[in-house]
Amino acid sequence: xxxxxxxxxxxxxxxxxxxxxxxxxxxxxxxxxxxxxxxxxxxxxxxxxxxxxxxxxxxxxxxxxxxxxxxxxxxxxxxxxxxxxxxxxxxxxxxxxxxxxxxxxxxxxxxxxxx
Amino acid sequence: xxxxxxxxxxxxxxxxxxxxxxxxxxxxxxxxxxxxxxxxxxxxxxxxxxxxxxxxxxxxxxxxxxxxxxxxxxxxxxxxxxxxxxxxxxxxxxxxxxxxxxxxxxxxxxxx
Numbered sequence: 282x283x284x285x286x287x288x289x290x291x292x293x294x295x296x297x298x299x300x301x302x303x304x305x306x307x308x309x310x311x312x313x314x315x316x317x318x319x320x321x322x323x324x325x326x327x328x329x330x331x332x333x334x335x336x337x338x339x340x341x342x343x344x345x346x347x348x349x350x351x352x353x354x355x356x357x358x359x360x361x362x363x364x365x366x367x368x369x370x371x372x373x374x375x376x377x378x379x380x381x382x383x384x385x386x387x388x389x390x391x392x393x394x395x396x
Numbered sequence: 397x398x399x400x401x402x403x404x405x406x407x408x409x410x411x412x413x414x415x416x417x418x419x420x421x422x423x424x425x426x427x428x429x430x431x432x433x434x435x436x437x438x439x440x441x442x443x444x445x446x447x448x449x450x451x452x453x454x455x456x457x458x459x460x461x462x463x464x465x466x467x468x469x470x471x472x473x474x475x476x477x478x479x480x481x482x483x484x485x486x487x488x489x490x491x492x493x494x495x496x497x498x499x500x501x502x503x504x505x506x507x508x
Contacts, residue, residue, distance in 0.1 A: 285439075312494050324485065324498035337495050371439055375494050383494050387432075387439040 283307070285374050285388035293394045299360040302391045306353050306374030312336075313355040314385060315347060318369040327370075330355055359393075367395045398423045402486045402499025409476055409506050417471040417502045419460075419486035427488040429453075429462050429469040430496070434483045443471075443484070476506045 286305045294300050306313050314337075315327040326339040330349035347357040353374075359366055369392050373385040403418040421429065428447045432440040444453030449464035458473045469486060486499040 314494050314496075316496075323500045324487075324496075326495040326497070329494050331494075337493065339495065373440075373494075373496075383489075383492075384442060384445070385494065385496065387441070389437075389439045 285372055285386050287370075287372050287388040287391050289391060290389065291392045291394075293396060294362050295396050296362055296364060298362050299358060300362060300393060301356050301358045302370055302372075302393070304355045304357075304372030304374075304388060306355070306372075307376075307386055310374035310376050310386070311353055312375040312377065312383065313349055313353065314373045314375070315355070315357050316371040316373065317341075318371060318390070319365075319367070324371075327357065362395045364395050366393065368393060398427065398488060398490065398497045400486050400488055400497050400499040403502055404500070405483075405502040405504070407502060407504045409504070411478055411506055411508050412475045413506075415471070415473040415476045415480075415504065417484055417486075417504070419469045419471065419499060421467050421469065421486075421488050423467075423488055423490065426491045428491070429460070430487045430489070431458070431460055431469070431471050432485040432487060432498075434485065434501070436482075440485065476504070478506045478508055480504060481506050 312331045314329040329337040333349045349355045369390045371390045372388045375383040399422045431443040433443045444455040446453040446462035452461045483501045487496045
């Protein structure tokens, strides 16, 4: 099976712009989660989507949003970019939800640089 | 709230040395515990996991035991290799949840 894919891999934007990142989960996986990785804050959970619905949300401002399509592919959007949004954005997919343990499979990430 | 405290790095070891990376957690309920590894320029890979108290996760010579009494999940390897050089993250998730809480990561460098 192909792994989790993320596009684009690298992105450069300027302050005030908006950006959309894409994630294709492993075939058959219905849960997609997003994480932000920065040197200062480490790895932080953004949100999770399951069956096109947001199931869980981290502590990020409303500028960060996401959605999931019927084929489980997911996008996240960041509006009005700030310098502090520069980070590696990781997507993870999981086969199901509601069991005791769900292994998450991570993509390679999208490196966003805000100038 | 849930949190993970991980040994600060970086850690530099000679090949074949013994490795321990400490990890302690705070959680309500019955979390699952994980160690992830991140190689340069790549995403995270699950190294090992434990889903209940006293479980021992193991993979590629690495081991960690879920200790509820000390709320710990320390990573160990008896003999490290240069190829083990990477950043290691301890993480937990609540029962049935998909969101992970990560530690700050520990960078390991193994020198020949």
